[in-house]
Amino acid sequence: MYSIKTPRYFKTSILSVFVLLASSQVAAKDWLVKTQDAYQAALKKIEAGDKIILADGTWNDFEILFKGKGTKEKPLQLTAQTKGKVILSGQSNLRLAGEHLIVSGLVFKNGYTPSNEVIAFRANKDELANYSRVTEVVIDNYSNPDRFESDYWVGLFGKYNRFDHSHLVGKRNKGVTMAVRLNTEESRENHHRIDHNYFGPRPIFGSNGGETLRIGTSHYSLSDSLTVVENNYFDRCDGEVEIISVKSGSNKLLNNTFFESRGTLTLRHGNGNVVEGNVFKGNGVDHTGGIRIINRDQVVRNNYLADLTGYRFGSGFTIMNGVPNSTINRYHQVVNATVENNSFINVEHIQLGAGSDAERSAAPKDSKFSNNLFFNADNKSPFSVFDDISGISFVDNVSNLLEDNEIKSGINVDIMTLAKASNGLMYPTESNINVGVAKDLKPTTKADTGVSWYEKKEPIVEFNSGKTINVTAGENAIFDAVEKASDGDTLLLAEGTYVENKIVTINKTLSIKSVIPKQAKVTFSRSTLFAIVDHGSLNIDGLTISGSESPDSTGNTLIRTAKWGMTVNYRFTMTNSIIEDLTINHSFHFFDSGSRAFADSITVSGNTFKNITGDIFRLNKEQDDLGIYNAEYLTIENNSFKDVGGSIVNLYRGGKDESTFGPHLSFVNNKVIDSSKDKRNKSSASVFVHGAQVVLITENTFNNSAPIIIEHTVGEPVTVITDNKFVQTDVIDVVELYAPMPHTAELKNNQYSK
Structure with missing residues (x-):
């Protein structure tokens, strides 16, 4: 039996390695900080592998610069003591600069950014973040109160960065929710990854500037971004006609879900993008759309589009006409588009050569639809053709019987019935129909995205969803009841006369109803009875309102919004009511909107309006x-x-x-x-x-x-x-x-x- 002795110098070397490994592990340090000054002090001392931990609580007006250099094995980290319990409010934001940085667990709410971004992957135009990650953060209604003051919530710069498993909801002011910027060479061909995020409801903006995600801009649209957008959930993102605006090349948009979102995933500029495995569920909601194609070499494959009502540029599917020799910011001709193995189920509009006019005269060419499934339960053809589409070939597609279909070849008509599979998608039950989306597609669900520790709340409070408050007639009775009410409550007015000597401010969702229709009679002595302001929505039912006791001045208004600058959309409904004698002086109006105020809906039904000067x-x-x-x-x-x-x-x-x-x-x-x-x-x-x-x-x-x-x-x-x-x-x-x-x-x- 032989034994081998280890030389003394080798034993010493092994011991040195263990000491070095142990010392490197000990060197990583957690810095729990409780003030902004303490954060700044810790930032100056941290080394690769260290973690700065923000103490639980509200950090007001905190502009965080997280700057440093970690390594792939030992990143620098900034996190919350408890995820979701570190609140950045007021004028707060976050900037990252350096390499191998990770930020997690923070919540931005009750304020707005003082700069161009809430979260920016750069300190300034010269100091960018690379190989860095922001994960499990929340930005909740963190909107500038000036509706048309523009900012981003997330600005991605640099290269090889990731934004994931985060929760972004309720952007109300102008500007893209998330933007990938290519404005310097250091940010092009960036290989960013945007994944598993919950893009919560973005309300209708009522103007341009309400996109949820934009990749590039027209100025740099012929550059490649190489950004991957995958496994995200877009929940009622209604800002404008473009939910996602792709304005660069060689991006991949994979396995995202669009739920009841008005608008489309638009390949607006840039070439060679891939749109694959996405699910669009419109559920018949007004203006829900799918995919719009412009430019060269776009691939749209294995997507599921269902129950979409949108038309024109917001259609379920659109291939645009281009502008001959287009400038970089207009419409480049569609060339070599591949559209294959997609399912179009109850999609009302598929538009080809859309936008054709004297300027947009370049029809699509060298493009192909193949192995797609088209099914409309009402048998109406979804296709509208606006120009020469001889440059689009149709091969081996299948549809049910579609009346007046303008596509005369390349779509085989078959009798079919659809059934829901285990993945929640509809497929033909007939075994001989093997086109459309793959049966193994796994749609991204709402639960797959965002963070587990922050609730995905409904965006609005419904009328009549709270408690009922009985109100008796008298002076300022409505004013007093409104002051005490909560969101969703209903004020039930007894028979009698209500004299309001104060403007009733509506800053919550309220219903005001008469127990006996039209027997609750309201007069008011101010220039306005109801003023709807941010967070307010009003439902009136069965009241009789007279302007006979209003002040003798021009321009009185029974209901108005804030005179200027509302951020939160409102709703107003009125039924079965009488509005009369708005005749004190001239120009006495019923409803007057202020500038920069926006109603999702105004509905009046079954009312009587009489004797009104305005x-x-x-x-x-x-x-x-x-x-x-x-x-x-x-x-x-x-x-x-x-x-x-x-x-x-x-x-x-x-x-x-x-x-x-x-x-x-x-x-x-x-x-x-x-x-x-x-x-x-x-x-x-x-x-x-x-x-x-x-x-x-x-x-x-x-x-x-x-x-x-x-x-x-x-x-x-x-x-x-x-x-x-x-x-x-x-x-x-x-x-x-x-x-x-x-x-x-x-x-x-x-x-x-x-």
């Missing part, structure tokens, strides 16, 4: 012609208007921007009598609409009243005016302000008589 709805404050407007949906149905001096509707959206869906006006089954002829009615119309995208005016009676005036601007507006009766009322006037052509409104079955 306008009913003044939604015309955005006169700077930047595509901004005051309400998305205005619905006026089954009402009576008599002796109204001003317009029933004055709705304005100016400019030539095409990135929004509204406004929408529905004016149905109303009676307008002896109205809108006051000399102070500057619109000279009972219904005046400028720049709205969707207008439906039907089954109304206009008697001895001013006419309807509609001014079309841009965006291919849809206007339908049918089955109305006009007695001693001038004819409808529809004008195309920009298009050199007859108006596109549908006017049908309207009757005129003297």
Whole structure:
């Protein structure tokens, strides 16, 4: 038996290695800091592998610069003592600069960034972050109170950075929620990864500038970004027509889910992008869209698109026309697009050659649709063709029977039924149909994304969702009850007279109802009865409101928003009520929106309006012609208007921007009598609409009243005016302000008589 002796020098070397390893582990240090000064001191001392821990609590006005150099094995870390319990509020933000940095566990809320970003992967234009990660952070309604002051929530610069498992919800001011910037050479071909994030509801912005994610800009769109966007959940991201705007090349957008989100994933600029394995679930919600293709070499493969209602640039699927020899910021021709193995289930609109006009005249070429499944339960063809599509070939696609399908070859019609598989997606039950999305696709769910320790709340409080508060008649009774009420509560007014001597500020979601319809009678002695401000929404049911006790001054308003600068969208509804005697002096209005205030919806139904010297709805404050407007949906149905001096509707959206869906006006089954002829009615119309995208005016009676005036601007507006009766009322006037052509409104079955 032999034994081998280890030389003494080798024993010493092994011992030295163990000592070095032990000392390197001991050297990594946690720095628990409780003040901003303590943080700055720790930042100067940390070494690779160290961790700065922010103590639990609220850190107000804390502009964090996390700067240093870690290594792949020993990154520098900044984290929370307890995830979710470190709140950055007020004027706070975070900047990273250096290499191998990791930030986690922080929450930004109750404030807004003082700079261009809430989180920036750079300290300044010269000091960027590389090989760094931000994970498990929350940015919750951290929006600038100036609605049109622009910022990003996350700005990705540098190379090889990752943003993951985070929760971003409620961006309300102008600017992209997350932007990948390519404005320097150091940030191009960046190989960033954006994954497993919860992009929570982003409300309708009512203007351009409401994208959720943008990769690049038109200036650098011919550069490659090489960014991967995968396994994220886009939940009701409704800001504008582009949910994701890709403006660079060689990006991959993989396995993301889009839930009831208005708009599209748009390949706006840049070439060679791949869109694969994504799921779009519209559930029939208005303006839900899918994918829009522009530029060269785009690949759209194995995506599932279902129950999408969007049209035009917000369609379920769109291939655009381009501009010949396009400048970098316009529309490059679609060349060599590959669209294969996708499922289009109950998609209302697939548009080919979209945007075709005198400028956008370059039709798609060298492109191919293959092995796709098209199924519409109503048998209506989704295809609309706007130009020559001989440059798009259709091969081995399958559909059910589609009426008036403009695609005459390359789509095989088959009898099929669909059934839901274990992954929640619909597939043909017939074994011989093997096209469309793969059966092993696993959609990203809401639970797969974001953080486990922060609730994914619903974005709005519903009316009548709280407690019921009984209110007896008396002086300032409504004012006092509103002060004590909580979000979602209902104030139930007993029969009697309510005299309000204070402006009732609505800063929560409230319903005000009469126990006996129209027997709760309200007067007010201020210039306004209700003022809707941020976080306020109001539902009125069954009240009788008189302006007879209002002050003797011009421009009184029964309901108004904050006069300027609301950040939070609001809702207003009124049913079964009487509004009368708004006659103290002239120009006494019913509802007046302030500038930069935006309503998701305004609905009035079954009401009586009589003896009013001003306008009913003044939604015309955005006169700077930047595509901004005051309400998305205005619905006026089954009402009576008599002796109204001003317009029933004055709705304005100016400019030539095409990135929004509204406004929408529905004016149905109303009676307008002896109205809108006051000399102070500057619109000279009972219904005046400028720049709205969707207008439906039907089954109304206009008697001895001013006419309807509609001014079309841009965006291919849809206007339908049918089955109305006009007695001693001038004819409808529809004008195309920009298009050199007859108006596109549908006017049908309207009757005129003297």
